[in-house]
Amino acid sequence: MENGGEKIIKINIEEEMKSSYIDYSMSVIVSRALPDVRDGMKPVHRRVLYGMNELGVTSNKPYKKSARIVGEVMGKYHPHGDSSVYMTMVRMAQPWSLRYPLVDGQGNFGSVDGDSPAAMRYTEARMKKIAEEMLADLEKDTVDMAPNFDESLKEPTVLPSKIPNLLVNGASGIAVGMATNMAPHNINDAVDAICAYIDNHDIDIEELIRIIKAPDFPTGGTIYGYNGVKESYRTGRGRIIVRAKTSIEVSPTGREKIIVHEIPYQVNKLELILRIAELINEKKIEGISNVNDESDRNGMRIVIDVKKDAISNVVLNTLLKHTALQTSFGVNNVVLVHGRPKLLNLKDLIRHFVEHRHEVVIRRTQFELRQAEKRAHILEGLIIACDHIDEVIRIIRGSKTPEEARNTLMERFSLTDVQASAIVDMRLRQLTGLEQDKLRAEYEEIEKLITHLQEILASVELRMEIVKSELIEMKQLYGDERRTDIVYASEEFNPEDFYADEEMVITISHMGYIKRTPLSEYKVQNRGGVGSKGSATRDEDFLEHMIMATMHNTMLFFTEKGKCFWLKVYEIPEGTKQAKGRAIQNLLNIEPDDKVKAYINLLDLKDTDYINSNYIVLCSKKGIIKKTTLEAYSRPRQNGVNAITIKEGDQLLEAKLTNGEKDIMLAVKSGKAIRFPEHKVRPMGRTASGVRGITLNDEEDEVIGMICIEPEKANVLVVSENGYGKRSDIEDYRITNRGGKGVKTINLTEKTGKLISLIDVTDEDNLMIITKSGLTIRLEVSSLRVMGRNTQGVRLINLRNDDAIAAVAKVSAAKEEEREGEENDVNPDASFEESV
Numbered sequence: 001m002e003n004g005g006e007k008i009i010k011i012n013i014e015e016e017m018k019s020s021y022i023d024y025s026m027s028v029i030v031s032r033a034l035p036d037v038r039d040g041m042k043p044v045h046r047r048v049l050y051g052m053n054e055l056g057v058t059s060n061k062p063y064k065k066s067a068r069i070v071g072e073v074m075g076k077y078h079p080h081g082d083s084s085v086y087m088t089m090v091r092m093a094q095p096w097s098l099r100y101p102l103v104d105g106q107g108n109f110g111s112v113d114g115d116s117p118a119a120m121r122y123t124e125a126r127m128k129k130i131a132e133e134m135l136a137d138l139e140k141d142t143v144d145m146a147p148n149f150d151e152s153l154k155e156p157t158v159l160p161s162k163i164p165n166l167l168v169n170g171a172s173g174i175a176v177g178m179a180t181n182m183a184p185h186n187i188n189d190a191v192d193a194i195c196a197y198i199d200n201h202d203i204d205i206e207e208l209i210r211i212i213k214a215p216d217f218p219t220g221g222t223i224y225g226y227n228g229v230k231e232s233y234r235t236g237r238g239r240i241i242v243r244a245k246t247s248i249e250v251s252p253t254g255r256e257k258i259i260v261h262e263i264p265y266q267v268n269k270l271e272l273i274l275r276i277a278e279l280i281n282e283k284k285i286e287g288i289s290n291v292n293d294e295s296d297r298n299g300m301r302i303v304i305d306v307k308k309d310a311i312s313n314v315v316l317n318t319l320l321k322h323t324a325l326q327t328s329f330g331v332n333n334v335v336l337v338h339g340r341p342k343l344l345n346l347k348d349l350i351r352h353f354v355e356h357r358h359e360v361v362i363r364r365t366q367f368e369l370r371q372a373e374k375r376a377h378i379l380e381g382l383i384i385a386c387d388h389i390d391e392v393i394r395i396i397r398g399s400k401t402p403e404e405a406r407n408t409l410m411e412r413f414s415l416t417d418v419q420a421s422a423i424v425d426m427r428l429r430q431l432t433g434l435e436q437d438k439l440r441a442e443y444e445e446i447e448k449l450i451t452h453l454q455e456i457l458a459s460v461e462l463r464m465e466i467v468k469s470e471l472i473e474m475k476q477l478y479g480d481e482r483r484t485d486i487v488y489a490s491e492e493f494n495p496e497d498f499y500a501d502e503e504m505v506i507t508i509s510h511m512g513y514i515k516r517t518p519l520s521e522y523k524v525q526n527r528g529g530v531g532s533k534g535s536a537t538r539d540e541d542f543l544e545h546m547i548m549a550t551m552h553n554t555m556l557f558f559t560e561k562g563k564c565f566w567l568k569v570y571e572i573p574e575g576t577k578q579a580k581g582r583a584i585q586n587l588l589n590i591e592p593d594d595k596v597k598a599y600i601n602l603l604d605l606k607d608t609d610y611i612n613s614n615y616i617v618l619c620s621k622k623g624i625i626k627k628t629t630l631e632a633y634s635r636p637r638q639n640g641v642n643a644i645t646i647k648e649g650d651q652l653l654e655a656k657l658t659n660g661e662k663d664i665m666l667a668v669k670s671g672k673a674i675r676f677p678e679h680k681v682r683p684m685g686r687t688a689s690g691v692r693g694i695t696l697n698d699e700e701d702e703v704i705g706m707i708c709i710e711p712e713k714a715n716v717l718v719v720s721e722n723g724y725g726k727r728s729d730i731e732d733y734r735i736t737n738r739g740g741k742g743v744k745t746i747n748l749t750e751k752t753g754k755l756i757s758l759i760d761v762t763d764e765d766n767l768m769i770i771t772k773s774g775l776t777i778r779l780e781v782s783s784l785r786v787m788g789r790n791t792q793g794v795r796l797i798n799l800r801n802d803d804a805i806a807a808v809a810k811v812s813a814a815k816e817e818e819r820e821g822e823e824n825d826v827n828p829d830a831s832f833e834e835s836v
Contacts, residue, residue, distance in 0.1 A: 040166025183215030381419025515581030626690030705758030726793030
């Protein structure tokens with residue numbers, strides 16, 4: 001379409017956007033954001049160092065103004081904003097940013113608190129010695145040179161890089177659609193790993209990991225947990241947890257202080273301290289009275305004062321969780337290989353660096369060989385001239401012009417133009433005998449050098465030895481101690497560290513409300529007391545389950561439909577004795593028409609001996625029983641797992657933990673009980689339906705309890721719904737086969753009501769009895785005498801009006817027992833906290 005002599009081509013905007021954005025993104029990927037695998041540099045870093053080198057600001061020269069350097073780099077090689085060049089140079093000078101800084105800065109180059117550096121007109125810089133190693137042999141045609149942006153100069157496409165910069169200094173960058181984040185390493189470890197690869201190209205990553213160990217951050221800290229490190233070396237991606245280095249000081253008055261000496265890499269110290277202060281003000285962290293930054297020129301020192309009653313370890317763990325005192329470094333080794341982005345593992349990174357150094361050695365040797373051969377060629381001519389000096393002088397004197405002299409010499413002695421020129425340019429001093437000897441000695445040396453260089457070019461082994469020896473030299477010159485420690489054993493955050501392992505009472509109400517309360521809140525009363533107000537519940541709700549556990553235990557929850565769920569005790573919401581708790585439905589992914597019936601307290605799911613030598617025995621209301629190894633329940637799942645297939649009309653009633661050598665007792669509502677050895681029930685898979693444990697009296701009858709006890713270890717306590725209980729010896733119940741009807745366990749009458757609970761007890765136990773109206777009473781089992789099987793038992797609790805017992809649980813003896821004569825603190829109008 002013509003428009004006033006202009007040609008307008010119509011283009012689809014979508015296509016234009018697509019192609020333009022692809023061009024832009026490729027430009028960002030290839031020439032801005034990603035480092036080259038060979039020298040570990042992005043173009044801007046390379047240009048800053050090359051520009052400094054061209055300006056001559058090496059480590060042994062005086063500093064030059066940063067503005068001068070930035071101008072040089074910007075004007076000649078990097079036509080972008082001055083701040084991008086200056087900030088690049090600044091970062092290369094910061095010892096907390098680079099493990100081995102490449103620029104030596106003088107003036108304010110920022111701080112670990114995130115302060116800006118001074119403007120470039122105020123600061124000065126020069127190269128560090130180690131940066132010169134990056135550029136060593138550049139003049140020997142070791143790397144390809146490319147035209148700069150206006151094609152007026154040449155710049156290197158990559159640096160020869162004697163040091164494995166990508167490994168030792170790492171890199172980070174965000175391109176388009178991809179990013180890179182590479183960890184820095186200790187030069188000693190990196191060189192050792194590269195040398196191991198040179199010695200054996202087939203070395204596997206596992207062996208390399210043992211040598212290079214882990215990243216080594218400039219700011220020190222501690223790598224916590226090793227799986228992420230291994231993963232990042234194997235695949236090129238992984239999450240490395242880095243913690244601050246801390247210690248705990250105790251003042252003369254006994255107050256504790258947490259001292260932070262080193263913080264994780266890339267964490268801003270000022271922001272970290274402000275964040276801690278913010279958490280204290282918001283009451284998200286308890287136990288800290290003050291935070292102070294006492295860092296000075298001797299090093300970092302953040303002082304966190306711990307309150308008198310707080311445990312400094314718990315405070316520290318809470319800080320690690322909620323602040324940058326613990327951060328994760330996400331390794332993502334995306335680098336440019338032959339101009340294309342690739343994700344590389346540790347061995348690939350090393351291989352590409354070794355290949356680069358190998359190529360540099362070849363090109364350097366070829367260059368040196370060319371220079372040596374040129375010099376040898378000239379020396380041959382000069383030696384010929386010295387041998388025929390009189391004739392040479394005669395020819396030169398007899399020639400009108402230097403050209404004529406050159407041509408005559410070339411003809412007379414069969415010389416080349418270069419040789420003839422060198423002879424004509426000879427100084428008279430070179431005709432002395434001493435100088436002639438020097439020429440011959442130099443020629444011999446050059447001949448030896450040429451032979452040596454040719455040997456190098458003919459042998460890969462020799463070249464690899466050179467690469468290796470140069471690396472070892474770098475290690476000797478720049479090697480230093482590791483700064484980052486490694487804690488191998490621990491994995492990720494262990495939330496248990498936030499909670500002291502205190503004893504808790506976990507209560508679950510009939511309508512499914514759960515909470516944990518410190519055991520110390522409960523008091524011991526006499527048998528026959530009225531009980532203290534335990535938990536305010538909704539109308540018609542009452543406490544049904546009660547279990548003792550410590551904060552670090554894992555709870556298994558079994559529902560009446562036969563599913564199993566996991567919850568750590570500290571994940572259960574805490575509430576006072578009066579609080580009603582939180583609906584289990586909000587904590588576990590339970591179906592709306594299902595409810596928790598049984599719970600098991602487990603010590604440690606990671607202990608393989610523990611999970612393989614223990615079993616879970618389940619029983620249903622209809623008397624079905626099933627045994628499965630604990631190992632089948634050792635892998636928690638968010639949505640729970642099937643523990644037993646429950647038949648129509650039945651429900652899961654109870655679940656118990658056993659060691660495979662116990663006796664199982666089941667009791668039914670109508671007052672009978674059966675006892676048989678556990679080995680009569682063979683272990684089955686998680687989804688099996690189980691076998692018959694007891695035969696019920698009639699349709700109305702159902703199992704009310706199951707216990708698993710070690711023979712001769714405990715007594716059996718049965719409780720009826722109207723508050724009668726009886727403690728008898730296990731031996732009163734003879735061993736029978738499973739599946740029978742059982743024997744009488746208690747004399748049930750109108751007064752006693754139906755059987756409601758079956759528990760195994762010893763003198764050391766306390767008993768917690770909860771009534772349907774929410775009253776609780778705690779009494780010592782030792783106050784109940786052992787009596788025969790066929791008796792009615794004794795009254796355990798005085799029930800008022802139509803109250804009945806809801807649940808009975810045994811608890812470990814209280815730490816501070818309240819003695820006899822305790823006044824009964826019942827307040828029927830006691831208000832309670834809502835903690836839902």
